Amino acid sequence: GENVEQHPSTLSVQEGDSAVIKCTYSDSASNYFPWYKQELGKGPQLIIDIRSNVGEKKDQRIAVTLNKTAKHFSLHITETQPEDSAVYFCAASKAGNQFYFGTGTSLTVIP
Amino acid sequence: NAGVTQTPKFRVLKTGQSMTLLCAQDMNHEYMYWYRQDPGMGLRLIHYSVGEGTTAKGEVPDGYNVSRLKKQNFLLGLESAAPSQTSVYFCASRRAGGPYEQYFGPGTRLTVT
Numbered sequence: 001g002e003n004v005e006q007h008p009s010t011l012s013v014q015e016g017d018s019a020v021i022k023c024t025y026s027d028s029a030s031n032y033f034p035w036y037k038q039e040l041g042k043g044p045q046l047i048i049d050i051r052s053n054v055g056e057k058k059d060q061r062i063a064v065t066l067n068k069t070a071k072h073f074s075l076h077i078t079e080t081q082p083e084d085s086a087v088y089f090c091a092a093s094k095a096g097n098q099f100y101f102g103t104g105t106s107l108t109v110i111p
Numbered sequence: 112n113a114g115v116t117q118t119p120k121f122r123v124l125k126t127g128q129s130m131t132l133l134c135a136q137d138m139n140h141e142y143m144y145w146y147r148q149d150p151g152m153g154l155r156l157i158h159y160s161v162g163e164g165t166t167a168k169g170e171v172p173d174g175y176n177v178s179r180l181k182k183q184n185f186l187l188g189l190e191s192a193a194p195s196q197t198s199v200y201f202c203a204s205r206r207a208g209g210p211y212e213q214y215f216g217p218g219t220r221l222t223v224t
Contacts, residue, residue, distance in 0.1 A: 001170065006153075032211050043201050043215030044114075044154070089153055096211030097161070098169060099144070101153040 003090050005069050006102025007065035013080050021105045026074040030092040030100075033066060038087045038104075047088075048075070058064040073098045080109045114139055115216035117202050123222045124192045132187040132219050134202030140214070141207035143185035144169075145177060147198040148218075154179065161207075165193055192223045 003026040013019050025033075032050040032092075037045035050057045050064045050073065057064050066073040077084055090102040118133040134143065141162050146154040153207060156169030158177040166177045174196060176188045185204075199220050203213040 004153075010152075034211070034213075036215075041217075043203075043217050046212050046214065049210070049212070056198075091224075093211065096142070096205065096209070098156055098159065100170070100212065101146075101155070103151060103153040 002030055002092055002094075002100040004089050004090060004100045006105060008105060009103065009104045010108075011061060012013050012108045012110060015059075015080060017080055019075075019080055019084070019107055020063075020111075021075045021090070021107075022071075022072060023074070023092075023102050026071065027085045027092070028068075028071065030098055032093045033064070034091050034093075035062075036089045036091065039062055040086075042054065044089060047068070058072040059080045074103060075090075077107075080107075082109050082111050085109045107108045115202055115204055117200075117216040117219050119219060120217070121220050123224065125135070125191075125224055126193060129188070129190050130192065130221075131189075132200055132221075133203075134185045134187070134204075134216060135183055136202075136214070138140040138182065138196050138204065138206070138214065139164050139182070140204035141182070142205045144178065144203040144213065145185065145187045146201045146203065147171065147196075148201060149198050157187065157200075190219075193224045197221060197223045 034049035038044040127154040160179040163182040202216040
């Protein structure tokens with residue numbers, strides 16, 4: 001099956017700085033890569049996703065890049081704010097059936 | 112529009128007891144999923160369903176059973192609970208076809224003593 005690795009497990013940044021979280025996957029047939037944000041005591045919420053036919057996608061301060069050859073994808077958050085503090089998960093899926101998640105990154109934005 | 116709801120929110124079981132977790136969605140989604148979340152391990156798929164009356168095994172199905180008798184409900188059963196099943200359980204749903212966005216419920220925290 002698919003194996004998704006995520007780094008780092010914890011990340012602290014100063015408010016206004018950028019944060020980058022990286023994931024690798026093992027199954028070259030995976031074609032959908034979402035990123036989820038989970039706040040304390042809540043379920044994960046999709047913040048951005050990318051399909052394998054696209055190399056980069058941006059939504060305001062959040063961007064995701066995908067390198068299919070190297071089988072890795074990254075989440076970039078610019079101009080971080082305290083409300084960005086949460087746990088972030090990457091995932092990989094083949095056509096939206098089963099989803100395989102990374103182990104999560106706890107992001108702390110220091111005011 | 113409540114989205115995805117889970118019942119109960121918390122539960123404590125003794126080893127060997129059984130229980131059923133209920134997931135309900137009001138978005139007319141075809142796909143439904145059950146995950147468990149353990150510290151340092153992310154979310155792992157237990158079982159999923161691609162439509163009413165269907166179920167399929169995920170990554171960690173052992174010790175769990177599921178049923179999808181109605182499109183809006185997905186039940187997760189533990190027949191004989193074990194301490195290793197102490198976890199937070201999340202249900203999710205999504206529409207058929209694209210986009211593949213999953214909508215998650217608020218979770219059920221289960222402790223087995």
